Amino acid sequence: MAQDSARREAILATLEAEKVRFVNLEFTDVVGMAKCVTIPVEQFPDCLEHGKWFDGSALEGFARVAESDMYLLPDLSTFAVLPEGVRPQAQGQGARFDAGERAGKDDVVARVICHVRAPGGEPFDDDPRATLIRALEVGQSMGYDFLVAPELEFFLLQLDGRTPAPLPHDRGGYFDLSTDLAAAVRRQMALALQGMGIQVEASHHEVAAGQHELDFVMRDALPVADALMTAKYVLKGIAAQHDLYATFLPKPFFGVNGSGMHTHQQLINHATGKNAFVDEHGEFGLSDIGRYFIAGQLAHASAMCAIIAPLVNSYKRLVSGYEAPVYINWGRVNREALIRVPRPGADRNATARIELRACDPSCNPYLALAVMLRAGLDGIARKLSLPPAMDESLFLRDEGERQRHPSRLLPATLGEALEAMREDSLIRDTLGDSLYEGFIEAKTIEWTEYRKQVHAWELERYLPVF
Numbered sequence: 528m529a530q531d532s533a534r535r536e537a538i539l540a541t542l543e544a545e546k547v548r549f550v551n552l553e554f555t556d557v558v559g560m561a562k563c564v565t566i567p568v569e570q571f572p573d574c575l576e577h578g579k580w581f582d583g584s585a586l587e588g589f590a591r592v593a594e595s596d597m598y599l600l601p602d603l604s605t606f607a608v609l610p611e612g613v614r615p616q617a618q619g620q621g622a623r624f625d626a627g628e629r630a631g632k633d634d635v636v637a638r639v640i641c642h643v644r645a646p647g648g649e650p651f652d653d654d655p656r657a658t659l660i661r662a663l664e665v666g667q668s669m670g671y672d673f674l675v676a677p678e679l680e681f682f683l684l685q686l687d688g689r690t691p692a693p694l695p696h697d698r699g700g701y702f703d704l705s706t707d708l709a710a711a712v713r714r715q716m717a718l719a720l721q722g723m724g725i726q727v728e729a730s731h732h733e734v735a736a737g738q739h740e741l742d743f744v745m746r747d748a749l750p751v752a753d754a755l756m757t758a759k760y761v762l763k764g765i766a767a768q769h770d771l772y773a774t775f776l777p778k779p780f781f782g783v784n785g786s787g788m789h790t791h792q793q794l795i796n797h798a799t800g801k802n803a804f805v806d807e808h809g810e811f812g813l814s815d816i817g818r819y820f821i822a823g824q825l826a827h828a829s830a831m832c833a834i835i836a837p838l839v840n841s842y843k844r845l846v847s848g849y850e851a852p853v854y855i856n857w858g859r860v861n862r863e864a865l866i867r868v869p870r871p872g873a874d875r876n877a878t879a880r881i882e883l884r885a886c887d888p889s890c891n892p893y894l895a896l897a898v899m900l901r902a903g904l905d906g907i908a909r910k911l912s913l914p915p916a917m918d919e920s921l922f923l924r925d926e927g928e929r930q931r932h933p934s935r936l937l938p939a940t941l942g943e944a945l946e947a948m949r950e951d952s953l954i955r956d957t958l959g960d961s962l963y964e965g966f967i968e969a970k971t972i973e974w975t976e977y978r979k980q981v982h983a984w985e986l987e988r989y990l991p992v993f
Contacts, residue, residue: 534603535575542568542637545608551638552579552599553756555655557965558837559891561756563638564599575601578644597651599641605753606639610719613764640753653962655893659752662897662957666794666904671803673900674793676728676745676880679758679888680786682737682779683709684772691772691779692737712769713739716762723761725754734850735783745793745880748900752892755788759888775888777836778843785844785851788886791869792899793879794820802876811859811868811916812879821857821866821881822913823906824899828855828865828885830951831902832937833944833970835886835895839977842940844887852884854934858918865937868916885937894958894966901957941974 541547550571551563564581566574578598643654650657666673684691710732717727726744733740741758743751759775766773778785794803794816804817813821824831836845845851850862857866865885872878886895905911917934938944945967948954955963 531603538603538606539572541606541608542571545637546635547608547637548634549636550574551609551636552601553638553640554599554643555756555891555893557653557655557891557894557962558969559655559756559889559894561760565636568637574599575603579641596646598644598646600644601639601641603639604750606637607723607757608635608637610722610761610765613719613761638757640756652959653965655891655897655962656749656752658958658962659749659893659897662900663748666900667797669904669907670797671904672795672797673748673896674745674795675748675751675896676743676791677751677755677886677892678740678742678787678789678791679755679775680733680738680740680788681762681888682735682774682776682786683712683739683766684737684774684779685770686772691774708769709737709739712766712771713741716765717741719761719765720754720758723757725757733784733786735780738784738786745791748896752896755888755892777838777841777887777889781843784849786888787844787851787884788888788890790883790886790896790899791880792820792883792903794903802879804881805871805875805879807875812871812875813868815910816907817868817879817881818913819906819910820903821868821906822911823903823909824866824883825855825857825914826906826911827898827902827951827953829935829938829944829947830954831898832885833941833948834898834954834966835883835890836944837891837941837970838887838889839941839973841887841889842938842944845885845937845939853937854917855937856914856917856934858916861918864917898954898957901953905953941970942978945970945974 542550547568549565550568551565552574553561553563556562564579566579570579578600580596580598582596640656643651643657645651650660663673682691713730713732717730720727720741726746727741728744729742731740732738741762743754762773775786777787795801796803804814804820805812806814806817809815809818832841832845836842845853847853847863852863852865854863854865856864857868858864859868859870861867862884865883867882867884869880869882871880883899886899914934938947948967958966
């Protein structure tokens with residue numbers, strides 16, 4: 528309690544010293560869209576005591592009308608002053624923020640991520656952040672902490688009318704050193720996140736023109752999920768200052784690499800403080816716990832896809848030829864594997880990890896990390912057997928060999944992923960009945976609407992013939 532009191536006093540002092548005018552009370556809906564209620568700074572002390580009531584029935588998949596009265600309770604560990612020029616409620620930035628009052632151009636705005644509470648004060652089951660907290664508690668009950676380090680990929684685009692295009696002078700490739708505008712914008716993005724206490728390990732140009740990546744430091748999963756939600760609107764805001772658009776759409780362009788969110792994972796043993804994946808005498812340096820964890824994620828991979836690759840567009844990325852996974856397999860050097868075991872550094876305890884490569888940046892990070900953890904823990908609990916590693920790309924083999932290989936295919940469409948999710952009881956248990964049903968309903972509507980559309984490719988291909 529003393530620590531909470533000291534933190535509260537420090538935050539109130541920061542609000543006064545920074546001349547903060549408004550505070551955004553942030554939370555997330557089921558499909559991963561950032562939301563907030565904005566209050567004048569004078570109301571913040573009362574909010575710390577009593578929370579801020581809001582109507583959750585208006586949010587997609589968030590609450591039934593009968594459960595609409597909820598309140599937001601700030602998590603003080605997430606407090607930060609937003610970088611200059613970044614306004615979550617700015618028009619055209621793709622985030623749906625419900626601001627109580629619109630901040631002026633020069634107003635200083637802080638943000639704090641909130642717990643969503645039911646009227647009786649208990650955690651609200653449909654809150655995605657609470658879903659991750661529950662999953663972490665399952666891991667802790669088994670003796671493990673869950674650490675992650677995502678690689679956030681995105682495109683910086685110019686919008687010519689409604690047609691997006693990479694910057695005309697940004698033709699860099701993977702890790703290319705450049706001095707153009709895009710490189711300067713990327714540095715500004717990293718500095719802005721670091722100024723909010725979000726640790727960025729590295730940033731670089733990605734494979735496609737206009738494509739970039741920010742790599743996060745390995746940390747506990749909850750603050751990393753918070754950081755990912757924050758990064759999406761901060762990056763969009765900074766891009767807008769340069770008349771650019773930052774998009775986290777997995778596959779904005781045909782014929783080039785899409786944007787993933789490869790997620791590195793570690794389990795830390797409570798009792799020893801050691802990396803539970805490490806066994807220097809095991810294959811690839813993997814312990815039995817590491818092998819069980821990978822086997823669990825492979826077993827639930829098809830069902831996880833609906834959560835970690837949640838858009839119709841996600842499955843335009845998960846195709847052969849662009850270093851994206853298509854088969855449910857694992858390996859070390861095969862960058863088309865679903866799960867990769869990167870070579871560790873000299874300090875195995877600090878650097879040994881596994882990398883899940885099907886995630887993309889459109890996912891709700893709270894739900895994505897929750898199902899990833901629970902799937903791995905299920906493998907540990909059941910001691911699932913891990914199939915042999917596949918360290919050569921299947922796409923280098925002829926068609927006959929590919930057909931004989933035992934690896935299952937990932938879902939090829941959002942529809943297939945939703946079917947797999949419906950058949951997986953672990954995913955339902957992880958999300959809880961209400962959130963699970965809300966997610967399924969929202970995504971089924973999305974898939975149905977897509978299937979009803981007639982696309983330009985169909986007209987170009989078929990109209991001259993039929």
